[in-house]
Amino acid sequence: MSNLIFGLSFLVFVSLLYLVYLSRDKKRLKRSVNKGIKTLIKNSIRLFSVFLIIGILKEFLSKEAVGNFLLNFQGFKGILSGFVGAVMMGPPASGYPIGKYLLENGASYSLVSSFLASWVMLGIVAVSMEFKYLGLKFTLVRNIFTIFSIIAISLIIGAIL
Amino acid sequence: MKKFKSFLKEYPLETIILTVAIILMILNPSKTLFGLSYALKTYLNLLPIIISVAFLMGFISEFLNKKTVSELIGRETGMKGVMIGAIFGTLMIGPSFIFYPLFKELREKGAGVNVIATTIGAWSIKLQWLPFAIPFLGLKFILLFDALILIFAILSGFVVSLFVKS
Numbered sequence: 001m002s003n004l005i006f007g008l009s010f011l012v013f014v015s016l017l018y019l020v021y022l023s024r025d026k027k028r029l030k031r032s033v034n035k036g037i038k039t040l041i042k043n044s045i046r047l048f049s050v051f052l053i054i055g056i057l058k059e060f061l062s063k064e065a066v067g068n069f070l071l072n073f074q075g076f077k078g079i080l081s082g083f084v085g086a087v088m089m090g091p092p093a094s095g096y097p098i099g100k101y102l103l104e105n106g107a108s109y110s111l112v113s114s115f116l117a118s119w120v121m122l123g124i125v126a127v128s129m130e131f132k133y134l135g136l137k138f139t140l141v142r143n144i145f146t147i148f149s150i151i152a153i154s155l156i157i158g159a160i161l
Numbered sequence: 162m163k164k165f166k167s168f169l170k171e172y173p174l175e176t177i178i179l180t181v182a183i184i185l186m187i188l189n190p191s192k193t194l195f196g197l198s199y200a201l202k203t204y205l206n207l208l209p210i211i212i213s214v215a216f217l218m219g220f221i222s223e224f225l226n227k228k229t230v231s232e233l234i235g236r237e238t239g240m241k242g243v244m245i246g247a248i249f250g251t252l253m254i255g256p257s258f259i260f261y262p263l264f265k266e267l268r269e270k271g272a273g274v275n276v277i278a279t280t281i282g283a284w285s286i287k288l289q290w291l292p293f294a295i296p297f298l299g300l301k302f303i304l305l306f307d308a309l310i311l312i313f314a315i316l317s318g319f320v321v322s323l324f325v326k327s
Contacts, residue, residue: 002289006254007209014213017220028223036219043215043262048204049175050258052182055199059192093290096297103298112298113306120285121310128174129258133265134277141324142278142317149282149313157305 046132050125061088067101070115078107079154082114083147086122095119110158117150210255218266227271236273236322243318246276247311250283257284268327275322282314 022029066084073081088095099112122143131139169176185193204211234242253260264277286307294303 003206003255004209006289007207007213010213011209014217014220017224018216021224022220032216032219032223034219035222036216039218039262040212040215043211043259044204045172045175047207047211047259048200049172049178051200051203052196053178055196055203056182056185056193057196058199059195091290092287093293096290096294100297109302112302116306117285117310120287121282123258126256126258129261130281133261134268135325138274138278138321138325141321142281145317145320146282146313149310149317153306153309153313156309157302160305161302 046129050129054125057087063094063098063101067098067105070102070111071105071107073111074108078111079114079151079158082111082154083118083122083150085115085118087124088119092116092120108158109161110154113157114150114154117153121146121150207255207259210259214259214263218263221263221266221270225270230267231271231273234267234272234276236275236327238273238276242273242276243279243315246278246280246318247283247315250280250314251286251288251311253284254289257281273322274325274327275318278321279314279318282317283311285310285314 018029018032022032066088070078070081070084085095095116099116102112102115103109127139127143130142182193182197185196232238234245236242250257264272264280268274268277291303291307
């Protein structure tokens with residue numbers, strides 16, 4: 001729901017930009033609209049395939065299975081096993097119940113942090129899109145640093161809580 | 162036939178996904194249909210954002226010039242640009258990868274890689290999910306978690322700009 005509300009306000013904002021800055025200049029307006037339509041078609045094909053693969057994979061990964069798998073690990077191994085969060089699909093909201101389930105069953109805060117952080121920060125799908133649009137070097141450097149960040153965040157949270 | 166070939170060249174990965182989906186449709190129709198309806202629902206739910214991003218790109222390519230972009234969020238703006246990226250990323254809603262084409266366009270117009278990396282990093286904060294997260298995991302955990310993500314997002318901007326030229 002929040003996506004829809006945000007999206008519609010975003011749409012109003014972009015329309016206003018067009019109205020204020022481009023409506024007087026027919027030539028530029030035409031070029032912008034053309035580019036917009038082309039981009040829309042291209043992005044739609046790309047994104048729909050991404051959502052399709054997410055939808056299919058989601059059907060094969062159950063929450064309990066993932067939770068029970070993670071409960072086998074402790075300490076630093078727990079932090080590393082939390083990286084399976086990266087293959088989890090869907091909005092992070094579906095990750096919070098898994099996090100709660102893990103805590104209730106004796107998992108450490110570090111494991112839960114690394115699982116949730118991998119979910120929001122690493123996503124397999126996002127990485128493939130990043131590579132396509134921002135290049136190999138950018139993707140590699142940023143994601144390797146992200147892996148270090150996840151370990152650091154988990155250790156810090158484990159130390160504080 | 163010619164059109165089909167150029168489609169294949171432009172969208173190799175997408176063609177593979179579609180082929181896999183068709184095969185799965187024959188093998189396990191019920192699960193695949195669930196997947197398909199999930200994809201449709203997600204796409205429609207995000208459609209206003211997807212349309213806005215596409216037309217915003219059209220606008221940027223025509224209207225914004227290199228000088229404006231690089232003065233605002235160029236690599237040399239340093240901490241100022243990175244902070245703009247951090248705030249933007251924190252407030253945005255929806256999966257970050259919808260916006261990657263926009264980041265590419267902005268990068269070509271002079272936006273710094275440090276700013277883009279920080280924006281993507283801060284995107285993980287998901288401010289809009291906070292009301293859902295707190296009942297499950299507690300206020301203390303979530304605040305600490307998000308604060309750390311923000312700090313590391315800002316750091317990632319500096320690390321990326323050390324290794325990636327422009």
